Amino acid sequence: MQKQQLQTWTRRGTMAAGGLAVAGVIASRLRLRAQQNSNLPSDIEAARQLVGDRPLQHGRVHLELAEAVENTRAVPLAVRVDSPMTEADHVAAVHVLMPGAADPVIASYRFTPDCGRAFVDFRARLTDGAALIVLAVMSDGNVYKTERTVVAAPAGDG
Amino acid sequence: MAATRLNVPRQVATGEIFTVKTLISHVMESGERRDSNGKPIPRMIVNKVVCRYNDRVVFEADWHGGIAANPYLAFDLRARESGVIEVAWIDDDGRTYSERAEIRVG
Numbered sequence: 484m485q486k487q488q489l490q491t492w493t494r495r496g497t498m499a500a501g502g503l504a505v506a507g508v509i510a511s512r513l514r515l516r517a518q519q520n521s522n523l524p525s526d527i528e529a530a531r532q533l534v535g536d537r538p539l540q541h542g543r544v545h546l547e548l549a550e551a552v553e554n555t556r557a558v559p560l561a562v563r564v565d566s567p568m569t570e571a572d573h574v575a576a577v578h579v580l581m582p583g584a585a586d587p588v589i590a591s592y593r594f595t596p597d598c599g600r601a602f603v604d605f606r607a608r609l610t611d612g613a614a615l616i617v618l619a620v621m622s623d624g625n626v627y628k629t630e631r632t633v634v635a636a637p638a639g640d641g
Numbered sequence: 642m643a644a645t646r647l648n649v650p651r652q653v654a655t656g657e658i659f660t661v662k663t664l665i666s667h668v669m670e671s672g673e674r675r676d677s678n679g680k681p682i683p684r685m686i687v688n689k690v691v692c693r694y695n696d697r698v699v700f701e702a703d704w705h706g707g708i709a710a711n712p713y714l715a716f717d718l719r720a721r722e723s724g725v726i727e728v729a730w731i732d733d734d735g736r737t738y739s740e741r742a743e744i745r746v747g
Contacts, residue, residue: 599719
């Protein structure tokens with residue numbers, strides 16, 4: 484899609500008299516598009532280190548997290564990713580991040596086709612109001628993302 | 642010595658997907674706390690969990706300070722053949738704790 488647009492813009496560029504100016508516009512538009520694709524707060528260097536600058540796609544990743552967390556020191560989290568889990572097409576890794584924490588990475592899980600299903604269940608220390616980001620890296624390199632805000636139950640509840 | 646637990650079904654049909662449930666009693670000191678004198682308490686966590694199915698690595702976890710104390714971990718495996726499921730937990734001091742369970746497939 485980017486290539487197609489680039490070709491269109493390039494064609495327009497050759498028709499335009501001020502070719503250089505147009506090229507500048509193309510470059511800045513492509514930069515903007517790249518930023519939109521990344522869809523990741525630029526301060527999460529940790530996420531970049533984990534998945535690079537690949538565009539993040541939505542869907543396929545399901546995060547189970549209580550609507551109101553009772554105990555933020557041990558929050559049950561479950562992640563499921565839609566995948567056939569075959570040699571040719573499986574989930575390679577799932578990364579769980581909480582931007583803003585001293586260490587923004589909570590966990591990375593490596594899956595193989597032997598897992599049969601991409602599922603993991605664990606307990607984390609989370610901060611009320613923090614964003615929780617789950618990135619799933621597929622065997623073909625595509626990255627899917629889901630995000631939720633952590634909400635602690637009011638004290639005295641339950 | 643950390644107490645560890647590994648739970649897998651004893652018998653599974655070939656090709657069936659089953660859940661491996663694990664638990665280790667560990668303080669999981671995050672490295673972000675200070676003691677009563679204001680001195681930082683060094684991080685001491687289980688930073689890696691490796692699961693082998695008949696000596697083949699099938700699932701791994703890299704853990705950071707945000708994992709809760711006494712960490713529970715569950716994941717799935719597909720029953721290929723009878724044999725041994727082994728889970729190893731490795732902490733910041735390089736200590737390894739491991740647990741094995743036999744599974745009958747067929």
